[in-house]
Amino acid sequence: MSADIDTSVNSARGSQFGVGLVFAVGIVAVITGIVHITYTPISGVLEPYIPEVIQGAVGFTGTVTGFILMVSGYSLHQRYRVGYYLALVFLPIATIQGIVQSSITSLPLIILSLIALVIVHINRSRFQEQVDMTPAQLAAMVALAGVQLYGTVGTYSLRDQFDGVNSVLDAFYFTIVTASTVGYGDIEALTAQARLFTISVLVLGTASFAVALGVLLGPMIEARLAASLGRVRDRQLSQLEDHIIILGWSELTSQLIEELSEKVHIVVIAREDSGVPDIQNQERTTLVGDPTEENILERARIERAKSVIVATTDDSKDAFAILTAREITGDAQIIATAANSENVSKLERAGANVVLDPAHVGAQLLVDSTLRNNE
Amino acid sequence: MSGHLIVVGYDTWTDAVIELLRSSKISYSILLTDKEAAENLRSEGEEVVCVSDFNEQAFRDAGIDRADAVLVATLDDQQNILAVLTATDIDETMTVGTFTSRERDGPKLRRAGADVIVNLGQAVAELIAETALTGAEPQQLLEEILAEETIVELAQPAQVTGEGTESHEQSDAGIENDATTKR
Numbered sequence: 401m402s403a404d405i406d407t408s409v410n411s412a413r414g415s416q417f418g419v420g421l422v423f424a425v426g427i428v429a430v431i432t433g434i435v436h437i438t439y440t441p442i443s444g445v446l447e448p449y450i451p452e453v454i455q456g457a458v459g460f461t462g463t464v465t466g467f468i469l470m471v472s473g474y475s476l477h478q479r480y481r482v483g484y485y486l487a488l489v490f491l492p493i494a495t496i497q498g499i500v501q502s503s504i505t506s507l508p509l510i511i512l513s514l515i516a517l518v519i520v521h522i523n524r525s526r527f528q529e530q531v532d533m534t535p536a537q538l539a540a541m542v543a544l545a546g547v548q549l550y551g552t553v554g555t556y557s558l559r560d561q562f563d564g565v566n567s568v569l570d571a572f573y574f575t576i577v578t579a580s581t582v583g584y585g586d587i588e589a590l591t592a593q594a595r596l597f598t599i600s601v602l603v604l605g606t607a608s609f610a611v612a613l614g615v616l617l618g619p620m621i622e623a624r625l626a627a628s629l630g631r632v633r634d635r636q637l638s639q640l641e642d643h644i645i646i647l648g649w650s651e652l653t654s655q656l657i658e659e660l661s662e663k664v665h666i667v668v669i670a671r672e673d674s675g676v677p678d679i680q681n682q683e684r685t686t687l688v689g690d691p692t693e694e695n696i697l698e699r700a701r702i703e704r705a706k707s708v709i710v711a712t713t714d715d716s717k718d719a720f721a722i723l724t725a726r727e728i729t730g731d732a733q734i735i736a737t738a739a740n741s742e743n744v745s746k747l748e749r750a751g752a753n754v755v756l757d758p759a760h761v762g763a764q765l766l767v768d769s770t771l772r773n774n775e
Numbered sequence: 776m777s778g779h780l781i782v783v784g785y786d787t788w789t790d791a792v793i794e795l796l797r798s799s800k801i802s803y804s805i806l807l808t809d810k811e812a813a814e815n816l817r818s819e820g821e822e823v824v825c826v827s828d829f830n831e832q833a834f835r836d837a838g839i840d841r842a843d844a845v846l847v848a849t850l851d852d853q854q855n856i857l858a859v860l861t862a863t864d865i866d867e868t869m870t871v872g873t874f875t876s877r878e879r880d881g882p883k884l885r886r887a888g889a890d891v892i893v894n895l896g897q898a899v900a901e902l903i904a905e906t907a908l909t910g911a912e913p914q915q916l917l918e919e920i921l922a923e924e925t926i927v928e929l930a931q932p933a934q935v936t937g938e939g940t941e942s943h944e945q946s947d948a949g950i951e952n953d954a955t956t957k958r
Contacts, residue, residue, distance in 0.1 A: 412787060643909075652900060656900050656903060657901075660908070706908070707906070733907070735907055761895070761902065763793070763795040765895075766872050766921075769893070770872030773844075774870040
């Protein structure tokens with residue numbers, strides 16, 4: 401095994417460890433935050449120096465930081481660059497909040513967040529994925545933000561016609577409560593103008609909320625459904641490089657997976673009726689389909705594969721798969737086995753670089769090892 | 776190596792074993808249960824002993840008294856174990872090599888007295904995996920394995936990750952071939 405495989409495996413583990421830590425910091429921050437909302441610290445070291453208001457606010461803002469860090473952990477898990485940026489901003493914030501909370505219960509938060517920051521930073525090269533937003537998603541985000549702005553500015557400028565709006569914060573609060581259809585009713589529109597304005601905020605606000613939820617969450621739900629149905633997104637496949645493709649599902653395939661899965665990413669392409677288990681994970685991707693079909697081989701990025709191993713259940717299927725693979729890729733290494741020794745040369749003719757004859761291997765191992773042992 | 780070998784069983788992989796023995800000019804007899812296959816082999820001039828069961832008498836008929844080693848080559852591990860047991864029962868010091876089709880039967884075969892255990896499926900997978908990763912020729916890898924001084928056993932999964940060949944000698948668990956652990 402070459403060294404570069406080793407290091408990539410190690411750093412993959414390191415980055416996964418970092419992701420786990422960010423999650424952990426998020427959870428700890430939420431818990432510590434809640435504890436500080438409920439109980440005022442008894443024995444804070446810095447307590448005398450920090451105003452009470454800030455100490456109170458630090459509780460719920462700490463919880464919010466925790467939730468943001470969980471989002472960051474999730475994005476890091478998906479290898480998004482934005483997850484790294486979030487971690488870079490919010491891990492130090494969590495540390496500071498821990499210090500400001502200044503009690504013994506926030507000690508784990510301080511230590512964990514610092515460790516997580518270092519590890520995530522070391523592994524930053526793993527998080528390269530760009531968030532690719534569709535124009536519809538961007539438009540929805542802009543609309544959502546625009547309506548909030550419209551509502552806030554409008555309410556504030558009409559504040560004389562509202563009962564209970566005195567500041568920009570009040571105006572923003574009223575807009576959110578209205579646009580999200582929560583409508584507590586604590587702030588009232590007193591004039592016809594204010595009421596018409598409120599109607600416009602309500603209609604635009606709910607519409608933009610609904611659209612935003614649809615376009616932002618829709619693709620996520622779709623992707624989740626697709627993943628659970630075993631369909632792999634092309635985005636995942638597009639990252640494949642130096643992987644090993646195994647064509648067909650047979651006893652050999654499962655043995656190969658055992659041998660290879662810790663060293664390299666494997667893509668298995670096999671027909672549904674071959675009984676291939678549909679597994680997608682860090683080490684392995686399964687594409688269910690006909691391994692003799694060109695476009696599924698192209699989806700598996702065969703041109704960037706390290707090797708292609710043909711392991712269907714019989715030699716004629718092997719030959720067909722080899723021919724197809726060879727047609728698409730000029731120089732990939734194709735390895736096959738011949739169930740019947742006679743077929744070795746035929747599979748080579750079909751385009752396999754290496755054809756292993758198990759009978760020959762077995763005979764050599766059995767006879768030579770036994771005789772040597774006898775000497 | 777001048778003596779005589781007994782090949783037990785006649786299955787998918789046996790032809791290749793016989794072929795190798797023939798080309799190496801090693802004397803052998805074939806012990807098998809399939810009457811039809813026995814007839815065919817006999818007509819090709821092979822020394823064949825057809826029996827209903829791999830018992831002691833069968834091994835004596837096949838010439839175990841003058842044999843140096845027994846090669847057990849059926850696909851059925853139960854039959855393999857029985858044949859290994861019978862052969863070592865007749866002669867404690869007999870060298871016995873056997874195929875196995877299941878990883879978990881390896882220790883049983885070893886306890887039964889087999890000196891060499893070849894798990895063909897695993898061996899092939901290991902060779903292919905190594906070839907796929909490094910681009911090495913499987914035949915060359917195979918020769919490297921065979922050239923090892925110590926006994927190479929292919930019955931066990933690749934658990935050992937360190938280098939060195941010392942561990943191949945005695946212990947009967949955790950031994951595997953070198954193709955995957957070297958380099």
